Amino acid sequence: MLRTNFLGLELKNPVIVAAGPWNRDGVRLRESIAAGAGAVVTESIVSDTMLDVGPRIACDDKGAQNIRLYSDIQIEGWEREMKIAKSDGGIVIASISAHSPSELAYLASKLEKFGADAIELSVSNPMLESLEVVASHADVIYEMTKAVSEAIHIPLIVKLSQNTTNISKVAKAVREAGGSGVSAINTVRGILDVDLEEARPTLSTYGGISGDYIRPMALSSVATIAQTVDIPISGIGGISSARHALEFLMLGASTVQIGTAVMMQGKHVVSQIVKDMDAWVVSHGISRIDEIRGRALENLKSFDEMRYEPFVSTVTGVPCKENCSRCVETCMYGAITKAGNTVHVDRTSCTGCGLCTSICPEKKLSLEL
Ligand SMILES: Cc1cc2nc3c(=O)[nH]c(=O)nc-3n(C[C@H](O)[C@H](O)[C@H](O)COP(=O)(O)O)c2cc1C
Numbered sequence: 506m507l508r509t510n511f512l513g514l515e516l517k518n519p520v521i522v523a524a525g526p527w528n529r530d531g532v533r534l535r536e537s538i539a540a541g542a543g544a545v546v547t548e549s550i551v552s553d554t555m556l557d558v559g560p561r562i563a564c565d566d567k568g569a570q571n572i573r574l575y576s577d578i579q580i581e582g583w584e585r586e587m588k589i590a591k592s593d594g595g596i597v598i599a600s601i602s603a604h605s606p607s608e609l610a611y612l613a614s615k616l617e618k619f620g621a622d623a624i625e626l627s628v629s630n631p632m633l634e635s636l637e638v639v640a641s642h643a644d645v646i647y648e649m650t651k652a653v654s655e656a657i658h659i660p661l662i663v664k665l666s667q668n669t670t671n672i673s674k675v676a677k678a679v680r681e682a683g684g685s686g687v688s689a690i691n692t693v694r695g696i697l698d699v700d701l702e703e704a705r706p707t708l709s710t711y712g713g714i715s716g717d718y719i720r721p722m723a724l725s726s727v728a729t730i731a732q733t734v735d736i737p738i739s740g741i742g743g744i745s746s747a748r749h750a751l752e753f754l755m756l757g758a759s760t761v762q763i764g765t766a767v768m769m770q771g772k773h774v775v776s777q778i779v780k781d782m783d784a785w786v787v788s789h790g791i792s793r794i795d796e797i798r799g800r801a802l803e804n805l806k807s808f809d810e811m812r813y814e815p816f817v818s819t820v821t822g823v824p825c826k827e828n829c830s831r832c833v834e835t836c837m838y839g840a841i842t843k844a845g846n847t848v849h850v851d852r853t854s855c856t857g858c859g860l861c862t863s864i865c866p867e868k869k870l871s872l873e874l
Pocket residue numbers: 523524525526547548549562569570571573574575576600627664690691692713714715716717719741742743744762763764765766768
């Protein structure tokens with residue numbers, strides 16, 4: 506039921522383990538495959554490896570910041586690693602990163618020879634300002650994609666950044682240059698937090714933010730691409746549950762990629778997500794996961810298409826908790842009052858903003874026309 510065809514590759518499920526140090530060599534890629542992933546992406550491979558700075562990863566319960574650049578294994582070493590990665594079967598996508606089209610084409614054709622099933626171009630690293638700039642230049646992305654697509658015979662995915670003014674334009678450039686698909690999004694440039702006593706950010710340079718922090722931006726990037734460009738999409742950003750993965754599929758992604766959840770919880774999170782997606786599909790009488798792709802897009806309007814509807818809040822469940830009055834305290838229209846455990850909404854003051862329905866911990870308020 507979860508089987509899906511992505512860029513001509515037959516995946517047993519649409520859950521891919523994203524590029525990152527959890528996939529830094531053949532053994533770790535094989536572990537990700539063994540955890541049940543439909544495919545895996547290598548950490549980004551470059552022609553000149555660099556020594557790592559440290560510390561380079563910090564996290565909290567909502568996500569992470571990292572300043573890890575890319576694979577520390579030389580391109581030649583990937584012949585060996587690719588063999589190890591693929592020794593139990595499994596689909597391996599090689600991620601590559603470079604500044605010039607010819608260097609990318611060189612890396613891609615080497616990795617195709619080493620057995621990669623597809624190539625992902627990582628041209629949107631928020632730590633490297635030069636590459637961050639590339640990510641928003643459709644013409645540069647076009648040249649890079651074209652050079653690689655002409656050099657290989659396997660599918661080519663280009664990983665896009667949210668740090669761009671027009672992601673549709675970049676996705677269109679990928680399609681026109683012969684790219685087979687796009688993945689979105691890479692980490693978002695940011696600073697996780699500051700130690701007040703030391704007056705010091707936890708990591709001492711700007712880094713890539715990932716995890717829960719970026720999921721809303723990633724969902725919006727995927728939906729925007731799906732609504733404007735006819736190209737297969739792999740959705741990435743803050744996915745740690747089947748629910749999150751299904752949200753991306755409903756907004757137009759064909760597959761999803763998981764990074765930070767694997768890093769912070771371990772690879773068993775992959776099998777849990779696959780199991781829960783399967784259960785959801787069965788409970789909804791769906792025969793193929795592809796059937797839900799893009800289903801939520803028809804309910805995603807542009808702001809111009811929105812029209813006034815006279816919603817009002819209504820109390821759907823009584824009694825309410827006596828010691829909670831969040832709806833009363835936060836209603837900006839003074840429409841909600843509470844006596845004991847009974848909430849009352851004044852329908853003439855309520856303007857149907859919807860905040861109380863989200864904020865109520867007991868979900869006792871809803872909107873009606
Ligand atoms: C520690 C770390 C290292 C990463 N390394 C790479 C990389 O080598 N290449 C790449 O394209 N993306 C890399 N990423 C980005 C992830 O693949 C992914 O796009 C991003 O983290 C958002 O997804 P997530 O919230 O599920 O982590 C890295 C992310 C993290 C947290």
